[in-house]
Amino acid sequence: MSPLGDMTIEEFRRAGARAIDWIARYLDQPEDYPVLSRVAPNQVRSALPANPPRHGEPMDAILDDFQDIVVPGITHWNHPGFFAYFSITGSAPGILGELLSAALNINGMLWQTSPSATELEEVAIDWLRQLLGLPEGIDGVIMDTASVGTLCAIAAARQAIPDLKVRELGLAGRPELPRLCVYCSEQAHSSVEKAGIVLGVGRENVRKIPVDDAFRMDVNALAETIAKDREAGHLPFCVVATVGTTSTTSIDPVAAIAEVCKRESLWLHVDAAYAGSAACMPEFRDVLAGCESAHSIIVNPHKWLFTPIDCSVLFTRKPETLIGAFSLVPEYLRTSVDGEITNYMDWGVSLGRRFRALKLWMVLRTFGSEGIAERLREHVRLAQLFASWVDEHPEFERLAPTPLSVVCFRACPTALASRDRNDAEANLDRFNQELLARVNASGEAYLSNTVLRGRYTLRLAIGNIRTTENHVARAWELLQRECATLMTNGDFL
Amino acid sequence: MSPLGDMTIEEFRRAGARAIDWIARYLDQPEDYPVLSRVAPNQVRSALPANPPRHGEPMDAILDDFQDIVVPGITHWNHPGFFAYFSITGSAPGILGELLSAALNINGMLWQTSPSATELEEVAIDWLRQLLGLPEGIDGVIMDTASVGTLCAIAAARQAIPDLKVRELGLAGRPELPRLCVYCSEQAHSSVEKAGIVLGVGRENVRKIPVDDAFRMDVNALAETIAKDREAGHLPFCVVATVGTTSTTSIDPVAAIAEVCKRESLWLHVDAAYAGSAACMPEFRDVLAGCESAHSIIVNPHKWLFTPIDCSVLFTRKPETLIGAFSLVPEYLRTSVDGEITNYMDWGVSLGRRFRALKLWMVLRTFGSEGIAERLREHVRLAQLFASWVDEHPEFERLAPTPLSVVCFRACPTALASRDRNDAEANLDRFNQELLARVNASGEAYLSNTVLRGRYTLRLAIGNIRTTENHVARAWELLQRECATLMTNGDFL
Numbered sequence: 001m002s003p004l005g006d007m008t009i010e011e012f013r014r015a016g017a018r019a020i021d022w023i024a025r026y027l028d029q030p031e032d033y034p035v036l037s038r039v040a041p042n043q044v045r046s047a048l049p050a051n052p053p054r055h056g057e058p059m060d061a062i063l064d065d066f067q068d069i070v071v072p073g074i075t076h077w078n079h080p081g082f083f084a085y086f087s088i089t090g091s092a093p094g095i096l097g098e099l100l101s102a103a104l105n106i107n108g109m110l111w112q113t114s115p116s117a118t119e120l121e122e123v124a125i126d127w128l129r130q131l132l133g134l135p136e137g138i139d140g141v142i143m144d145t146a147s148v149g150t151l152c153a154i155a156a157a158r159q160a161i162p163d164l165k166v167r168e169l170g171l172a173g174r175p176e177l178p179r180l181c182v183y184c185s186e187q188a189h190s191s192v193e194k195a196g197i198v199l200g201v202g203r204e205n206v207r208k209i210p211v212d213d214a215f216r217m218d219v220n221a222l223a224e225t226i227a228k229d230r231e232a233g234h235l236p237f238c239v240v241a242t243v244g245t246t247s248t249t250s251i252d253p254v255a256a257i258a259e260v261c262k263r264e265s266l267w268l269h270v271d272a273a274y275a276g277s278a279a280c281m282p283e284f285r286d287v288l289a290g291c292e293s294a295h296s297i298i299v300n301p302h303k304w305l306f307t308p309i310d311c312s313v314l315f316t317r318k319p320e321t322l323i324g325a326f327s328l329v330p331e332y333l334r335t336s337v338d339g340e341i342t343n344y345m346d347w348g349v350s351l352g353r354r355f356r357a358l359k360l361w362m363v364l365r366t367f368g369s370e371g372i373a374e375r376l377r378e379h380v381r382l383a384q385l386f387a388s389w390v391d392e393h394p395e396f397e398r399l400a401p402t403p404l405s406v407v408c409f410r411a412c413p414t415a416l417a418s419r420d421r422n423d424a425e426a427n428l429d430r431f432n433q434e435l436l437a438r439v440n441a442s443g444e445a446y447l448s449n450t451v452l453r454g455r456y457t458l459r460l461a462i463g464n465i466r467t468t469e470n471h472v473a474r475a476w477e478l479l480q481r482e483c484a485t486l487m488t489n490g491d492f493l
Numbered sequence: 494m495s496p497l498g499d500m501t502i503e504e505f506r507r508a509g510a511r512a513i514d515w516i517a518r519y520l521d522q523p524e525d526y527p528v529l530s531r532v533a534p535n536q537v538r539s540a541l542p543a544n545p546p547r548h549g550e551p552m553d554a555i556l557d558d559f560q561d562i563v564v565p566g567i568t569h570w571n572h573p574g575f576f577a578y579f580s581i582t583g584s585a586p587g588i589l590g591e592l593l594s595a596a597l598n599i600n601g602m603l604w605q606t607s608p609s610a611t612e613l614e615e616v617a618i619d620w621l622r623q624l625l626g627l628p629e630g631i632d633g634v635i636m637d638t639a640s641v642g643t644l645c646a647i648a649a650a651r652q653a654i655p656d657l658k659v660r661e662l663g664l665a666g667r668p669e670l671p672r673l674c675v676y677c678s679e680q681a682h683s684s685v686e687k688a689g690i691v692l693g694v695g696r697e698n699v700r701k702i703p704v705d706d707a708f709r710m711d712v713n714a715l716a717e718t719i720a721k722d723r724e725a726g727h728l729p730f731c732v733v734a735t736v737g738t739t740s741t742t743s744i745d746p747v748a749a750i751a752e753v754c755k756r757e758s759l760w761l762h763v764d765a766a767y768a769g770s771a772a773c774m775p776e777f778r779d780v781l782a783g784c785e786s787a788h789s790i791i792v793n794p795h796k797w798l799f800t801p802i803d804c805s806v807l808f809t810r811k812p813e814t815l816i817g818a819f820s821l822v823p824e825y826l827r828t829s830v831d832g833e834i835t836n837y838m839d840w841g842v843s844l845g846r847r848f849r850a851l852k853l854w855m856v857l858r859t860f861g862s863e864g865i866a867e868r869l870r871e872h873v874r875l876a877q878l879f880a881s882w883v884d885e886h887p888e889f890e891r892l893a894p895t896p897l898s899v900v901c902f903r904a905c906p907t908a909l910a911s912r913d914r915n916d917a918e919a920n921l922d923r924f925n926q927e928l929l930a931r932v933n934a935s936g937e938a939y940l941s942n943t944v945l946r947g948r949y950t951l952r953l954a955i956g957n958i959r960t961t962e963n964h965v966a967r968a969w970e971l972l973q974r975e976c977a978t979l980m981t982n983g984d985f986l
Binding site: 011041056071119147151166203302309365394451 | 514519522530541543545565567583594604606615663728786797800824825829833943
């Protein structure tokens with residue numbers, strides 16, 4: 001058996017060199033691939049054997065299949081024409097961080113099981129806190145995704161309810177308990193509802209507060225809903241504000257929401273998964289205004305901070321409550337230093353913990369605070385530029401403000417928009433759906449969609465480090481071209 | 494700005510080559526490092542700057558710090574003398590899989606966001622199902638850890654309760670609801686209790702069923718406890734059986750438990766995170782006997798199947814119930830192919846999903862079914878050998894059966910064990926605690942501990958691909974040597 005048991009060291013060196021070479025070419029020329037994969041359902045699966053091999057296969061054969069079968073089924077989040085969802089970047093230092101982390105293969109559940117994993121996590125989180133302009137005294141933990149972080153934050157909020165004894169007694173079969181209510185805007189991420197379901201709060205009790213013209217939570221409506229719930233005998237316990245909603249990147253008025261939370265003694269959680277990073281630009285620091293009063297805040301370096309997926313930071317100034325919600329230390333996990341150090345397994349659901357801090361630390365060092373700000377600034381500039389093109393064009397319209405790097409818009413050709421209203425809207429929805437399909441089929445750009453005030457909406461999100469003004473201009477060209485073609489076809493007239 | 498934005502392609506190639514070279518040397522000679530890190534609390538953190546850099550730094554400086562500051566704070570799970578917790582292996586193909594996955598940086602939330610991620614996940618899971626001898630018709634999903642998988646499985650069990658309407662209404666403020674009860678053995682993993690807390694079941698309502706002499710769930714006690722709960726008006730809904738408990742790797746009688754679950758209409762979840770992999774050896778296939786009747790089963794390739802952390806497979810023959818518990822599809826996540834394909838975001842808590850299937854597929858291909866079985870067999874042989882040495886030695890004793898690759902034992906020097914019983918036991922606990930600290934301080938071996946029937950217990954776990962008979966013999970030598978030294982010191986007499 002080789003020292004590696006599976007491949008010899010020489011084989012690993014050779015395959016490692018091949019992989020690095022492939023990645024270098026790939027990252028150099030991502031435009032060699034169509035951004036949205038063109039495979040049909042089941043195409044990748046049917047190209048692979050139905051049964052596992054009996055005997056081991058050489059890595060070169062596996063890497064050949066990776067290139068020939070797997071890569072064609074990849075939608076290229078690295079492509080500079082990737083404008084869908086939140087466009088992201090897994091930068092080179094982040095990739096190297098993941099490589100080293102996979103090689104070390106440690107489980108950072110306890111300080112003792114790799115002190116560097118715990119302490120580098122503390123350092124990277126504190127660096128990020130400083131970059132975001134958050135005050136001292138806020139600790140944090142790295143999780144996989146904001147969905148899990150939101151679940152943990154609301155679990156901490158539930159833990160903070162006086163006398164609830166939810167850890168010991170649960171929620172069911174307790175006639176003395178009122179309904180528990182969580183509040184978020186109707187533009188909040190679906191993970192808030194999902195957390196409500198998992199935690200036994202129930203979807204109905206996750207109150208969706210209306211938004212203003214700019215898709216920001218209406219704080220008066222929030223206060224009224226809370227009051228109404230209290231009157232009905234329910235128990236409000238948590239508000240989730242969003243800094244950068246998923247559809248439009250709208251920013252809830254956190255400071256005003258924090259006032260309500262303070263008055264009502266509610267836990268304030270802020271979902272800043274995407275837009276929190278904007279605070280790395282001094283001129284955008286106020287996106288986090290009010291967050292110093294929050295009990296917990298999520299910022300995802302894997303969204304807009306150049307770190308490969310997954311890396312989501314849950315900040316909190318109440319770590320003891322988070323730990324109170326989750327800590328369970330069986331005998332087999334006790335160590336002699338438990339009083340002196342942080343055991344991050346106590347901070348959330350997962351016992352097993354990858355060494356995610358390494359890549360984040362490597363990314364922050366490679367870019368530096370000024371490098372980060374400069375690149376984010378360029379993303380915002382490109383989005384504002386695209387928004388101005390939309391605004392200036394008579395047959396396109398913006399459907400939401402563009403505070404950061406995401407533009408919500410649609411085509412509204414005069415010939416379609418001027419028709420009888422109900423019919424016109426349905427027709428415009430179908431038109432834009434078809435327009436999106438055509439642009440995405442080009443292989444040069446990939447946008448996604450949402451619905452705003454009942455209207456089918458196109459979203460162009462900028463967040464890839466390789467995206468230049470040329471790429472944005474090309475997307476704009478494609479949109480206009482396909483719009484014209486569709487109008488010429490006449491199907492929608 | 495370079496094409497990578499942060500490092501040039503040439504810089505990436507050079508740094509990638511340096512990282513691969515470092516990893517190759519590291520995996521070739523992990524014994525150059527002490528297995529358990531020797532840093533003191535705060536040592537790593539205090540060696541790093543308190544503030545993030547303003548300007549970017551070159552990768553060579555970062556990699557220097559990685560080697561000089563981070564690596565000394567690593568506890569080496571790759572060291573062949575790592576015998577703690579569950580000893581694991583992140584094999585070479587798994588490391589390359591993580592590297593490629595980090596470079597692609599896709600989010601496999603939807604089929605459309607990378608069809609290969611979804612379809613390779615389906616393929617790898619089905620291959621694993623076949624390797625484990627599980628019947629057709631069982632689907633699955635890859636999660637980060639068994640803690641999260643267990644949470645999702647019990648959430649599905651809760652979802653399956655007729656008329657509970659937990660998604661919509663939650664559990665609190667519903668006087669009509671009874672207490673919900675989950676059952677597991679007193680040797681089950683702490684993640685079952687943690688899931689009970691998160692889901693609003695409550696720790697008290699996670700019933701810990703007593704175990705037999707071999708630490709296996711007592712099925713009669715299970716049936717009695719369920720009956721008692723029904724009499725009290727509570728609502729039993731889920732049993733978690735364990736195949737390979739964390740302390741002793743005992744295997745609950747799943748077939749008999751499945752009978753109870755069938756009779757009582759309960760969801761049966763099987764936590765086979767560690768020991769499920771044993772079924773890859775045809776002669777150990779019966780570790781999963783009865784699991785064909787389970788509703789859900791967890792097996793962790795990152796535990797005993799050579800895959801880097803994190804990779805935990807949740808199998809289920811009721812995917813529609815799992816999806817029923819978790820699916821929420823906001824407008825911004827709708828795609829045109831939704832009816833035809835699998836969108837794995839619907840199968841659990843996390844919306845964002847790393848491409849974990851790639852490494853698992855690369856590992857299964859590199860080893861092949863026979864290669865996997867051969868290596869697992871060697872691990873079992875080494876553990877049985879160590880167990881026989883313990884059994885033959887008059888001053889050591891085994892504290893649990895050794896069905897697989899973990900040995901639970903302690904030193905019991907005649908001069909200590911023969912004293913007045915109560916005092917003797919406390920003294921033996923202290924003695925073994927000190928013995929463990931001394932062996933772990935050697936840098937050559939790292940064992941962990943548990944408590945069995947009140948006794949402080951040493952655990953030697955084998956699961957690293959580089960562990961040979963020599964390493965196990967060396968650990969045994971160290972244990973005997975330190976035991977003799979402690980006795981000579983006379984502190985415990």
